[in-house]
Amino acid sequence: MRAQATEFLRALRRHRESGAGAGASGVGAGAGAGGPGRTAPPADDVDAVRALRRAARRISGTLHTFQPLLDASWAEEMRPELAWLSGTLALEHAYASRLERLLQALHRLSGSSAFPAPRPVGRATAATTAATAATVPTGVPAPVRPASPDRGNLTVGAAKAGALLDRQLTLARTRAHSTALQALGSSRFHAVADKVALLASEVPLRVTARPNRGAAPEATPSDLRPLAAAAEERLADAVTALPLVAAGSPYNAQALVHGLSPDPAPHPQDAPWHQVRLLLRLHRYALEALAGADAASAGGSGDAVDVRLLAAGEALDRHRDASEAAAAAAQAARTPRIAPATAYALGVLHADQRHEVEAARYAFQHSWRKEPIRLP
16 A cells, blocks of 8 residues: 555656646636647646556555455545545546547448547557558558448448547546546645555554553554455455356347347446456455565565456456447437437447447456466
């Protein structure tokens, strides 16, 4: 926890040095309006905010798993604040990634480039785009494959569907950016940062009752293994409740039928998988804490990585992304007075993302049933 608190403070210092903190006071003037004067945040600031979010998430997860060993009032006060911070900082990146995912899927399904191009998220994507553009000779048209009748019908509405998604998700991303700036400049965030600064020097452990009058209170023994084992058991129970037999097939028709329901509520089959994703993350954080404690006692580095857990976590991340992208496509399709071709394109896009959900479930069960492999 002290190491993650140090990472949090280091990321906070990078964020302040990038000059982004000065823009928090001018959020209402133009950052939330999305006008032409709004400039993109520098790459250093994006990396600093991502590091802040990652450190806050790990501290919050560690507090959740090992709360019986910590001061009760302090842990109960810190956990919701850290969850608020990490959730607020994650929104902007989530909207940007969702837009890029949906526009790329539209391009793949329709073969049309009339709708807005996906906006790069991060420096790696921008560098890849620039390198690809450099390899294409100027003035040479891109090869066009003959479109089938279904793809031709889809292409008619793909342009307007892409423009509608770009407008809705860009607006949501702009609002999330303004919310993040306001959060980083608020007194609530500064209170959290002060508590994390204290955590970097001393972890407030739970104290036992004094055995004799006049004796100093003692901290509870910090045995992490029973609590880490309890986190692993909760994960195993949640995975056991999943329909892994149905997910063992790459095409789950029953789930797709439910996924195409017009009900605007969240997909009922997705909630257990999202819960497993959170429990898997808590289990990984608990293993990191155990590895750090063992490395500190043995003088090693403790950087072993469970490849099986990483593969399962990546599959559940793809499941979450595809599920939220499908919900965004369905929400856009409910926009009043859109053209039938636009609604058709959004419906095809929604079905495509639900197929991606089923593919991610299949990948998860395929990786979860493998034997654990740990790499140094």
